[in-house]
Amino acid sequence: DIQMTQSPSTLAASVGDRVTLTCRASQSVTDWAAWYQQKPGRAPTLLIFKTSNLNPGVPSRFSGSGSGTEFSLTITDLQPDDFATYYCQQLKAFGQGTKVEIK
Amino acid sequence: QMQLQESGSGLVRPSETLSLTCTVSGGSLETDSYYWDWIRQPPGKGLEWVGSVYYTGTTYYSPSLKGRVTISIDTSNNQFSLNLSSVTAADSAVYYCARENWDDLDDGFDVWGQGTMVTVSS
Numbered sequence: 504d505i506q507m508t509q510s511p512s513t514l515a516a517s518v519g520d521r522v523t524l525t526c527r528a529s530q531s532v533t534d535w536a537a538w539y540q541q542k543p544g545r546a547p548t549l550l551i552f553k554t555s556n557l558n559p560g561v562p563s564r565f566s567g568s569g570s571g572t573e574f575s576l577t578i579t580d581l582q583p584d585d586f587a588t589y590y591c592q593q594l595k596a597f598g599q600g601t602k603v604e605i606k
Numbered sequence: 607q608m609q610l611q612e613s614g615s616g617l618v619r620p621s622e623t624l625s626l627t628c629t630v631s632g633g634s635l636e637t638d639s640y641y642w643d644w645i646r647q648p649p650g651k652g653l654e655w656v657g658s659v660y661y662t663g664t665t666y667y668s669p670s671l672k673g674r675v676t677i678s679i680d681t682s683n684n685q686f687s688l689n690l691s692s693v694t695a696a697d698s699a700v701y702y703c704a705r706e707n708w709d710d711l712d713d714g715f716d717v718w719g720q721g722t723m724v725t726v727s728s
Contacts, residue, residue: 535712546719547653547715549715552714552716553712590652590653592653592715595658
């Protein structure tokens with residue numbers, strides 16, 4: 504089974520910062536990964552699919568990249584609404600999450 | 607716009623069976639573009655895929671839950687259901703139903719229910 508490992512577990516940043524979250528797959532099965540944002544008490548929402556495709560309605564400050572076993576999510580010009588937990592996913596496996604906190 | 611809504615018992619006794627239903631509105635389950643999934647999240651923890659069902663009734667289950675989990679689909683009522691047997695406190699979680707989009711191959715879990723908390727306790 505694929506294991507997805509995210510780093511860091513927590514990231515402290517300020518409004519306007521550029522942040523990059525990473526995700527590593529335990530094996531290379533597909534070049535695709537997805538990213539989700541989750542806020543407390545809410546269901547996750549899809550941000551990125553097929554590694555770099557922005558889900559409709561998601562702001563362009565979100566972008567994804569990667570292939571093989573290494574994937575990343577970058578948020579440029581961090582906004583107050585972006586402080587949340589982010590999960591990567593490949594096939595049926597989810598990473599453990601990265602919480603983006605206010606510095 | 608498609609919406610998913612979970613329903614079922616919020617409290618289950620240890621060793622009994624957890625049963626949840628996901629009702630889909632704004633679209634049909636009977637399509638070859640999607641799988642219909644259950645995903646859970648224990649309090650304060652990450653997301654765990656439980657299993658999925660295709661409109662044909664074909665199912666896929668998490669290896670860690672195999673033997674205890676059954677997912678079924680009722681296309682006439684636009685619902686799919688989860689049964690998890692022999693539950694323990696470790697099965698306490700928010701359970702989400704979600705649409706897994708394979709319209710253009712692996713487009714992610716793009717529609718989610720709001721989630722329902724299930725507590726296993728005597």
